[in-house]
Amino acid sequence: MIAAFPGCRNWTNYNRSPAAACAPSARCSPRTIRRKRIDFLSAYAECGNVSQACRLSMTSRSTHYHRLQNDGAYRLAFVSAHEEAQDRLLEEARRRAMGWKEPIVHQGKVVGYVERHSDRLLILLLQFYMPEKFGRPKRR
Structure with missing residues (x-):
């Protein structure tokens, strides 16, 4: 799914232990969890909206917020994705203004x-x- 979100770059090497970020009820392999995290962060950097990124990456909002609360590395990766989303928004505002x-x-x-x-x-x-x-x- 990363190919669908080419703008991601700063946090695609995010490789923290998946057990720390998985919701307690989830039963996913470490590779699947890692891929879903990257898919969510890629989608968020592209659209800048948590709900839409959750739909695109097939991640629940509660899982995302659980990761934010309990995984420091995920939180840092999310901040980087958020900054990228802001940059995209500013780029579009400048394009429309000019x-x-x-x-x-x-x-x-x-x-x-x-x-x-x-x-x-x-x-x-x-x-x-x-x-x-x-x-x-x-x-x-």
């Missing part, structure tokens, strides 16, 4: 492109990264 080309389709064929961008997102990014010039974002 603009992208959207195809114009006519009768099933691409006939041109229109430039789209988000002024509001650009303003928020500028306020966050350069508050001395653009001020802090307003809280509602």
Whole structure:
């Protein structure tokens, strides 16, 4: 399943003893447990959502939270996956703020492109990264 989540890199060598991270009721082989941990972390780094990562990796939320609470190495790997998810989110926000080309389709064929961008997102990014010039974002 790792091939489905190519963005993972920092924690794919995570290789802690599986017994420490397995839920007490689970009956999985150490290899299966290790693979499921990596699958979950890969999915989380890709989507940034615990529920969706659980569905993609076929891991229960309770197993994930049990691992977070009881396995320090898993917790560190999860922090790394979380940082990667945040980086992906920031990358997408920058792409939308700076603009992208959207195809114009006519009768099933691409006939041109229109430039789209988000002024509001650009303003928020500028306020966050350069508050001395653009001020802090307003809280509602």
